Amino acid sequence: MLKTYSIDLAGRNLTIETGKMAGLANGSVLVKYGDTTVLVNATASKEPKDGIDFFPLSVEYNERLYAVGKIPGGFTKREGKPSEKAILTSRAIDRPLRPLFPKDFRNDVVVDCLVLSVEQDCSPEVCAMIGASCALSISDIPFGGPTAAVNVGYIDGQVIINPTEEQRKVSRLNLTVAGTIDKIAMIEAGAYELTNEEMLNSIKTAHVEIKRLCEFIQKIKDEIGKPKFEYKSFTVDEEIYELVSNEFKDRMYNDVQTPDKIERDEKLSKLTEDVNEWYKEKFGEEKLEEDKTQIADSLYKLEKKTVRKMILEEHKRVDGRGIYDIRPLSCSVDIIPRVHGSGLFSRGRTQVLSIATLGMKSEEQELDGLDNETAKRYMHQYNFPGYSVGEAKTSRGPGRREIGHGALAEKALVPVLPSVEEFPYAIRVVSEILSSNGSTSQGSICASSLALMDAGVPIKKPVAGISTGLITDENDPNNYVVITDIQGIEDFFGDMDFKVGGTRDGITAIQVDIKVDGLSYDIISEAFDRTLKARTYILDEIMGPVINEPRPEISKYAPKIISMKIDVEKIKDVIGSGGKTINKIIEETGVKIDIEEDGSVFIYSDDTSKAIDAQGMIEDIVREIEVGGIYTGKVVKINDKLGAFVSLGAGKEGLLHISKIAKERVNRVEDYMKVGDEVTVKCISIDEQGRINLSRKDLYEAE
Numbered sequence: 001m002l003k004t005y006s007i008d009l010a011g012r013n014l015t016i017e018t019g020k021m022a023g024l025a026n027g028s029v030l031v032k033y034g035d036t037t038v039l040v041n042a043t044a045s046k047e048p049k050d051g052i053d054f055f056p057l058s059v060e061y062n063e064r065l066y067a068v069g070k071i072p073g074g075f076t077k078r079e080g081k082p083s084e085k086a087i088l089t090s091r092a093i094d095r096p097l098r099p100l101f102p103k104d105f106r107n108d109v110v111v112d113c114l115v116l117s118v119e120q121d122c123s124p125e126v127c128a129m130i131g132a133s134c135a136l137s138i139s140d141i142p143f144g145g146p147t148a149a150v151n152v153g154y155i156d157g158q159v160i161i162n163p164t165e166e167q168r169k170v171s172r173l174n175l176t177v178a179g180t181i182d183k184i185a186m187i188e189a190g191a192y193e194l195t196n197e198e199m200l201n202s203i204k205t206a207h208v209e210i211k212r213l214c215e216f217i218q219k220i221k222d223e224i225g226k227p228k229f230e231y232k233s234f235t236v237d238e239e240i241y242e243l244v245s246n247e248f249k250d251r252m253y254n255d256v257q258t259p260d261k262i263e264r265d266e267k268l269s270k271l272t273e274d275v276n277e278w279y280k281e282k283f284g285e286e287k288l289e290e291d292k293t294q295i296a297d298s299l300y301k302l303e304k305k306t307v308r309k310m311i312l313e314e315h316k317r318v319d320g321r322g323i324y325d326i327r328p329l330s331c332s333v334d335i336i337p338r339v340h341g342s343g344l345f346s347r348g349r350t351q352v353l354s355i356a357t358l359g360m361k362s363e364e365q366e367l368d369g370l371d372n373e374t375a376k377r378y379m380h381q382y383n384f385p386g387y388s389v390g391e392a393k394t395s396r397g398p399g400r401r402e403i404g405h406g407a408l409a410e411k412a413l414v415p416v417l418p419s420v421e422e423f424p425y426a427i428r429v430v431s432e433i434l435s436s437n438g439s440t441s442q443g444s445i446c447a448s449s450l451a452l453m454d455a456g457v458p459i460k461k462p463v464a465g466i467s468t469g470l471i472t473d474e475n476d477p478n479n480y481v482v483i484t485d486i487q488g489i490e491d492f493f494g495d496m497d498f499k500v501g502g503t504r505d506g507i508t509a510i511q512v513d514i515k516v517d518g519l520s521y522d523i524i525s526e527a528f529d530r531t532l533k534a535r536t537y538i539l540d541e542i543m544g545p546v547i548n549e550p551r552p553e554i555s556k557y558a559p560k561i562i563s564m565k566i567d568v569e570k571i572k573d574v575i576g577s578g579g580k581t582i583n584k585i586i587e588e589t590g591v592k593i594d595i596e597e598d599g600s601v602f603i604y605s606d607d608t609s610k611a612i613d614a615q616g617m618i619e620d621i622v623r624e625i626e627v628g629g630i631y632t633g634k635v636v637k638i639n640d641k642l643g644a645f646v647s648l649g650a651g652k653e654g655l656l657h658i659s660k661i662a663k664e665r666v667n668r669v670e671d672y673m674k675v676g677d678e679v680t681v682k683c684i685s686i687d688e689q690g691r692i693n694l695s696r697k698d699l700y701e702a703e
Contacts, residue, residue, distance in 0.1 A: 003224055007216045009033065009150075009209065010162040012122060016134055016220065027139025027226075031131040034122035039114040040131030044141045048106035048232050053297065055101055059111045061089040061128055063370050067118045073368065083369050087403050089113075089125045092149075093132050096178035096185035099515050100144035104233040109141060118370045121164040123151050129178060134217045140226040144517070147185055148213030149178035152206045154194065159205040165372070175199075175510075177206035181214045183518020190411035193506025196528040203524060240291060241298040248275055252299075252306050259319040261349050261437050261488070262390075272299060304493040311471045311490075312481055318489055319348075326466070326485040326534055329542045331446065333454040340555040341455025345447035348487060349437035354447035356455040357428045358558040360604050362594045364426040378414055379428045382406035382444055388436040404511075405441040406431070409465075412445045412501030412509035413452070416460040423458055424563050424602045438487035439467045441511070445501045446538065453547050456554035462543055463508055464535040465501035468527045469494040472516060482526045484534050498524075500531035504539055559592070559604040562611045568599045570622040581621065589614040620649025625692055627683050630699070635677045638669050646681060646694055654692030656681055663700050 002019045015032040022028040025041040049056050063086050064079060065072050072079055082090070093113065101109070113128035129149035136143040153163035153171035163171055173194055178186035184203060191199065248271065255271055258264035279295060280288040288295075310316045315323050327348030336342040341356035364377040382405040386393035398406075409431060417427070429451060431444035442465030449463045469486035472495050473479035483490060491497050495516045501509040507528075512519070554560075566574065574595065575582045582593060591605040591614045601618060605611040625631070625648055636653065637645040643658040656679070658666050666672060673679060681694040 003220075005216070005220050007213070009213070010160075012162070014127075014130070016131070016217075018134075018138065018220075018224065025135075025139075026141050027135040027137070029131050029134045029138070031127040031134075033119075033127050035117055035119035036122040036124050036127055037116040038124050038127040038131055039116055040128060040135045041112045041114075042132070042135040042139050042141060043110050043112075044139075044229075045108040048234065049108055052106060053234075053300075055098070055103075055105055056108045057094065057098055057101065057111070058109070059090045059094040059097070059113070059132070061086050061093060061113045061115070061125075063115050065368075065370070067115045067124075068370050070368075083367075084403050084407065085367075085369050085371075087400050088407050089128065091400060091404050092125065092176060092178075092186065092188050093129050095513055096129070096147045096149070097132060097136065097143075097145070099185070099517055100147065100180075102142050102144075102231075102233075104235045105142055105231055106234045107231055111135065115370060120372060123162060124370065125176070126151050126162060129176075130213060130217070134220060137217055137221040138225045140229045142228045142231060145180070146214050146217035146221065147178055147180055148210045148217060149176060149186070150206050150209045150213075151176050152202050154191075154198065154202055159202050161206065161209050173199075173202060175202055175206070177203055177210065179207055179210045179214075180518050181211050181218075183520060184512075184524060185514065185518045187510050187512040187524075189507070189510040190414065191507050191509070192415045193503055193508060195506050196525070196532060199507050199510070200521070200525055200528060204521065236297045236301050237291075237294045240294045241301055244275060244279075244295065244298040245302050247278065249302060249306065252302050253310075256303060256306055256318050256489075257310075257316075257320070264318065264489075268303070272296070275299060307489060307493045308471050311483060312473060312479070315481065317483065319487065323481055323483045324530070326537070327487065329538065331450055331543055331546050333450050333547050338557050340558045341451045341453070341457070343447045343450025343452075343454055345443050345450060346435075347439060347443055347446075347485065349435055350440055350443050350487075351433075351435040352440060352443040352447040353432045353434055354444060354451040355430050355432070356448070356451040356457065357430075358455060358457070358554060359426040359428065360559065360592055360594055361420065361424055361426055361596075361602050377420060377426050378410065378417055379426075380406050380410035380413065380431070380444075380448065381428070382409065382431045382433070382441070384433045384436070384440070388433040388440075405444065408441050408499065408501070408509055408511050409444040409448055412463050412465060413448060413459075415508045416463055416503065418458045418460070421563075424561055424600075425457075425558075427452070427457060436488070438489075438491050439465075439485065439499075441465065442467050442499055442501065445509075446543065450543060450547060453550045455558065456551040458550050461503040461505070462539055462548065463501055463503055464538040464543060465499065465509075466531050466534040466538065467491075467497055467499040468530050470496040470498070470514075470516075470519075470523060470527075477520075480523065482523060482530060484530045496523075498527040498531070500528065500535070502532075502535055504536055559606060560608050560611060562603045562608075562615050564601045564603075564615060564618065566599045566601055566618070566622045568597075571595060571597075571599060574601070574618055574621050585614050585617050589617070617649075623649050623652075625652055625654070625683055625686070627686060629683050630680065631683065632678055632680050635673050635675050635679060638673070638675060640669050644669055644673055644679075646679060648692070652692065654681070654683065654694040656694040656696060660684070660693075660695035660697045663697060 006015045017030040022041045027042040031038045111132045115124045133147045137146045152175040153160035154173035172192040175189040255267040331345045364375045429448045445465030469483045471481045496514040499511045589610045594602040603611045633646040633648045636647045644656045684695045685693045
């Protein structure tokens with residue numbers, strides 16, 4: 001039976017319908033916000049998935065181009081693999097939901113968000129996040145929600161909830177916040193150097209709306225929600241855990257406190273072997289084989305409890321650092337020959353090499369999505385090969401994690417890039433992860449900032465990134481420790497990965513992953529304070545002494561650019577019929593040329609003199625001849641009785657009469673010039689038929 005529920009959200013009506021579509025899903029809702037419509041379906045398998053030790057949640061955000069009245073390109077005329085934006089949206093939907101499922105739940109759960117129509121002022125991403133929470137809440141799938149989400153802008157000091165398309169263009173902030181009634185569950189942001197206070201205030205303002213939405217969804221759940229189904233629990237066998245813990249907890253405590261990751265992994269591997277051998281001697285080989293999975297789970301649990309207890313109670317970390325300490329840092333630039341810019345950044349065992357490449361404006365990435373963004377000039381890509389974690393595996397292209405980390409680094413650096421008018425290049429940065437032990441995305445921000453400055457990109461300020469972690473007391477939510485610069489094991493066993501990129505003056509990007517049911521304002525505020533101190537230290541003490549500002553010139557291997565502006569009406573003259581004119585310029589000079597619809601012209605060449613030649617040719621073509629103007633042209637024809645005909649470009653010729661060639665009387669024109677000579681002349685008149693009369697004599701007299 002159709003049920004409809006509505007609420008006002010940022011001055012626009014948000015409606016949730018259920019009972020009309022997709023009746024076989026465990027939970028289904030149709031979300032309408034303005035003219036944006038998203039269908040969200042949640043389904044779960046009846047039985048748990050075998051052989052896994054994690055909760056198999058899959059979130060799909062499916063864009064259909066019919067939603068904005070487009071037909072897909074290509075031969076098949078259908079959507080292909082998800083766009084990067086769709087993948088990033090799927091990740092954003094996933095993050096606040098995942099911690100609210102039972103820890104011992106192993107059934108497959110799929111949340112499918114299908115975008116049916118889009119009004120640009122009403123975000124389909126926000127609709128999908130709200131719809132996912134509602135579909136799960138009313139379903140019979142075990143889920144501890146509801147959650148809700150909003151987008152936030154910041155304009156002239158004011159926080160704007162769910163800004164319109166026009167507001168987003170001038171906003172200093174693009175923030176998505178998700179949460180429960182009590183806590184913040186997810187933060188994703190790109191910002192133009194907002195202060196900690198401005199960012200925290202934006203999050204708090206968002207939470208006011210999130211609470212209203214959560215109450216709205218809870219009322220729907222209370223009215224039509226299904227009872228949650230029972231499931232097979234996958235918990236560690238407490239009897240086996242107690243046996244392993246009692247016998248090996250002291251050794252685990254000692255082995256885990258090995259500063260070097262490789263040595264620590266070797267000790268823990270040996271510990272696993274010894275536990276299995278001890279268990280076999282105690283209970284026999286058959287019992288060992290029967291309980292091997294439970295033994296592995298018990299060791300995992302023991303390691304996790306040991307690491308967390310050390311940090312929470314002793315403020316001691318596995319590598320010997322204090323909770324505020326950063327791992328050893330180093331960086332360098334200009335380390336790879338012939339590339340346009342390179343930066344290497346190391347933080348402990350994490351090491352990132354970023355390479356910057358400058359190209360023509362026409363080489364920017366074309367986008368074909370549901371919003372009005374058609375291209376992006378700055379492209380940041382992140383590669384995570386197997387060798388970075390010591391694994392023998394081949395690359396199969398970027399996965400969701402790689403795309404997400406690349407997008408985070410891109411958000412962090414976009415706010416400091418020069419405008420296209422200041423620096424008319426397409427810019428690509430690739431971050432190669434050479435070694436990974438946590439915080440590779442933040443290492444990518446640092447390495448890429450170095451590479452951009454090394455390439456001579458005039459960024460406004462250098463940017464650094466750092467992450468903080470969290471360990472909470474399961475029995476006392478007010479007892480927690482925030483740690484600076486988490487490494488892999490602390491990310492693995494901790495409760496959050498709070499990543500912040502920014503300059504000395506403000507935040508440019510945030511991404512927060514959590515494994516608990518949410519974060520308090522106090523934890524968020526402390527994370528902001530910690531990351532500000534840490535990134536200021538990195539910028540001042542580590543990156544600054546190596547390179548603190550962009551090089552004054554771009555790499556000699558990068559194309560040189562001359563930019564100019566021409567009248568839009570003259571574009572067709574520069575291009576010529578079938579591209580004949582512009583192709584002739586390119587053939588004669590060897591340059592590359594981009595012409596924008598607004599009349600912006602970019603000339604690219606490794607040889608600056610050739611670019612100047614091409615510029616001159618274009619100036620000749622677009623030149624408007626005016627009376628009193630002084631021009632340089634070529635003699636194309638001589639008539640001894642009449643004078644010389646001079647080409648002024650763009651197919652325009654003028655007559656330099658014999659009486660206007662020199663101060664003295666001229667008897668033979670060829671005594672003063674010949675065909676092919678360059679001459680500087682003044683336009684003295686243009687008659688009614690458009691004939692141009694020139695003079696060189698007037699220039700002499702003016703002298």
